[in-house]
Amino acid sequence: MTTTDAIAGRPAPIPITDPDDPRIAVFRAVREKDLTGRHGFIAEGSVVLDQLALSRRFRPSALLVLDSRLAGITDRIARLPQDCPVYVASREVIDAIAGFPMHRGVLAHGIDMAAGLTAADVLSVARAGDPAAPILIALGIANHDNMGALFRNARAFGAGAVLMDEASCHPLYRKAVRVSVGTVLTEPWARGGTPIDLIEAAIAAGYEPLALDPKAEGSLGSLDPSRPRALVLGAEGPGLPRAVTDRIAGVRIAMRSDVDSLNVATSAAIVLARLYEARADLSRSVR
The missing domain is CATH 3.30.1330.30 (Ribosomal protein L30/S12)
Structure with missing residues (x-):
């Protein structure tokens, strides 16, 4: 043509x-x-x-x-x-x-077309879709590659929404959109507020917040896949604020002792994949 x-x-x-x-x-x-x-x-x-x-x-x-x-x-x-x-x-x-x-x-x-959506708005949409699906809460994620990868992982493993605090980069930056392979445009999300604001919004919507923390004592195997979780992720380096880890329960990913942590998007993918598989097994068992 x-x-x-x-x-x-x-x-x-x-x-x-x-x-x-x-x-x-x-x-x-x-x-x-x-x-x-x-x-x-x-x-x-x-x-x-x-x-x-x-x-x-x-x-x-x-x-x-x-x-x-x-x-x-x-x-x-x-x-x-x-x-x-x-x-x-x-x-x-x-x-x-x-x-x-x-x-x-x-x-x-x-x-x-819906600029200004709040965390409560987005969580209402998420619960109306799959009420047991986990969500992500991203705190202080400033790297565009990591932000895009978080969205791609969220979509791949059935997360209901992504919430970002005001310290996180905007998910509509060109590189974040590209790394997400466009899932930023189809996954429900909201950006703004403090870490505690987002955690309280998740609790009010019926989610149990869970910090992904390499120092936490909880294990992935102990998670009940039928309960809606809000997986709380911090930036590489500083990690999650003390105000967050003191307030909510945490879970860690088992790894070698000579490695202190994983990339934030990788950590999210591991936990989301584990929950996705467990939820699928649970669904098959009740048919």
Whole structure:
């Protein structure tokens, strides 16, 4: 197909030949936009675009595609809202727009249609879905890779939601969205508040908070999979605040004594996978 062909009844893609074209301003210098606030977000790559198309909370406002990639993603484009413009550019132009080499060749700009959701709002949605599913509470997670991986693990192992305190990085940073393979756009989440605020919100919603702490005495094998848990995770290095570990019970992952801890996303994956398997076994046993 050519850049002027319509896609599934949509308006034809719009060729962009000038990196300074005002129509693609939202895509310009996306690295700098990551540093200046959350005025929308960038979804990078076709897999992430799939999640954006599925999302109920987030909506694409524009799409920028490398001309050589257009023919291969027409089915994906057809699933986007009709009023979402599709811009097409050459490799030279698209790299100049983004400010770095765009290897994936697909950029979507999205907006949050439900900005300001609180922890209570999100937990209400989670309990209405699978009331026994665990949730994650992330405290002080500043690394974008870890944040994205937490969301990917949450979706893979059936977590109902992710809550983040105000000290955690925003999950809509471009790298976090990419590492999550777009699950940031489909997993329920809320960001804001203090660690104690989030723990109290989880308790009020019927979850039992449980600190993932290498110094804790509790073991994974002792967990009852039928009880909804809020798994509380801290940043690598400082770990969880003392105010948290003094307040709630903890569990540790068995490991060699010469290793003091695991990556936070890895720890979450181990515990979530254990609970997911145990819940599946429990479900089969009651049929």
